[in-house]
Amino acid sequence: MNWNNDLFFQALPFISKGIWITLSLTIVCYVFALIFGFVWTFLKRIPNKAINWVVTWTMEFIRSTPPLVQLYFIFYAWPEVPYVGMTLSPFTSAVIGLGIHFSTYISEVYRSGIESVDKGQWEASTALNFTTKQKWTKIILPQAIRPTIPMLGNYLIILFKEVPLAATIGVVGILHLAGDFGSQHFRNIEAYTVVALLFLLMSYPSALLVNKLEKKMNMKFDKKATNGSKTLNDSEGAVS
Amino acid sequence: MTLERVISINALIEIFPTLFQGVKITILVLLGSIVVGYFLAFIAGFCLLSNNIILRTLTRFYVEIFRGTSLIVQLFWLYYALPMLFNIDLGSNYLAGVLAISLNYGAYMSEVVRGSIVAVAQGQREAATALNMSRFQRMRLVIFPQAVRMMLPEFGNYLIQMVKATSLVSLIGMKDILYYGDRFRFSEISMTPIVLFLALVFYFIIALPLIFLTRKMEDISKKGVAS
Structure with missing residues (x-):
């Protein structure tokens, strides 16, 4: 056993400073993904076969390639792209990279939410002579959004666990600070243990909360909505 | 340019x-992560269903720890901390990488295994008992074959997740696709866009058969089941 208690308690406050960056990155990424998810959902509903095919495979491409490589692409390669390229800060790159990656998942959640609305509701709103806008805002969305809430909560937790990837492009979150601490003291055990602990302390209670929410929602709504096959799984998943 | x-x-x-x-x-x-990961998933999945409370608690502990922290943290911990802490040298970064990925996804998939077995209708268990089957026979002949079908789509999804996770091993010094792609950054910076894009395409090509396999698995699991 080669454990140093003093170092552990030194590392704790040092690394905890990164929590704010990690949390704010999570939130900003999440908001970005929530908004961008709408764009995918919207694009996918365009009734044109060619566009649909392109959008579906673009999403599949983004979803099944590593977010780490996507981050590298945005941070290191984007400035080198002719005409449209520009240099982005590590934080912005992480927001765009992880945000776009997660938006493809979020969009599937939206899709499953919209599909969970009974066909009769569409027909009824047409029969009542609602305009398209009224149909969406008054009938479909109020019913589509609620069953997706637990799933969206899950993705927030999954995203939180993906955010340390941003340390590789230089975002000074907890993982990055742990690396710094480790190289200052030539010991990595305590620093990385602190990181693992911090993650566990934050993600485990929120996972319990989401589970509770999910059970509550399942009691209220038909289970149909949670059966989106392209979403990760209905308890929890990882996306690295 | x-x-x-x-x-x-x-x-x-x-x-x-x-x-x-x-x-x-x-x-x-x-491949290493798939073999070890699924092995762990089944072992842990059955342990979660065990009647032995100690076994169940220990497995629950493992599952929650590995689901509650991120893979990159686990990888760094296994690679940098474990050898120091217990004087165990994992020998190679290959072992650390495979172990991290399979422990992580094993934990996630054990929940799939457990959930699917629990989801097999209670009547099947009762019928098997009525036919005088032993506990082992009941699991092997009646419950497990039905549960596996339910696991398939989730297992397929996790296969694709694992492809994505392998890119992390470049961070512990393994020479994978990302490592070679990243090297261009230092020699020929103007080529990084095309290099990293090609790297993404490489990963996509590896994932592509798995995407189709997952769709196939979804079809299999739906076939002949009243929804």
Whole structure:
């Protein structure tokens, strides 16, 4: 056993400073993904076969390639792209990279939410002579959004666990600070243990909360909505 | 810098074989993680259902720890901390990488295993008991074959997740696709866009058969089941 208690308690406050960056990155990424998810959902509903095919495979491409490589692409390669390229800060790159990656998942959640609305509701709103806008805002969305809430909560937790990837492009979150601490003291055990602990302390209670929410929602709504096959799984998943 | 410089045939001829060198390591890590990961998933899944409370608690502990922290943290911990802490040298970064990925996904998939077994209708258990089957026979002949079908779509999804996870091993110094792609950044910076894009395409090509396999698995699990 080669454990140093003093170092552990030194590392704790040092690394905890990164929590704010990690949390704010999570939130900003999440908001970005929530908004961008709408764009995918919207694009996918365009009734044109060619566009649909392109959008579906673009999403599949983004979803099944590593977010780490996507981050590298945005941070290191984007400035080198002719005409449209520009240099982005590590934080912005992480927001765009992880945000776009997660938006493809979020969009599937939206899709499953919209599909969970009974066909009769569409027909009824047409029969009542609602305009398209009224149909969406008054009938479909109020019913589509609620069953997706637990799933969206899950993705927030999954995203939180993906955010340390941003340390590789230089975002000074907890993982990055742990690396710094480790190289200052030539010991990595305590620093990385602190990181693992911090993650566990934050993600485990929120996972319990989401589970509770999910059970509550399942009691209220038909289970149909949670059966989106392209979403990760209905308890929890990882996306690295 | 012009577009022609970035996307030229010469550049592609140079990049392609370089990136291709990394495919072997990526596939090896992937295969290792799949074998160990599924093995762990079934073991842990059954342990979660065990009647032995100690076994169940210990497994629950493992599952929650590995689901509650991120893979990259686990990887760094296994690679940097474990050897120091217990004086265990994992020997190679290959072992650390495979172990991290499979412990992580094993934990996630054990929940799939457990959930699917629990989801088999209670009547099946009762019928098997009525037919005088032993506990082992009941699981092997009646419950497990039905549960496996339910596991398939989720297992397929996790396969794709594992492909994505293999890219992390470049961070502990393994020479995978990303490692070779990243090297261009230091030698020929103007080529990074095309190199990293090609790296993404490489990963996508590895994932593509798994995407179709997952769709196939979804069809199999739906076939003949009243929903």
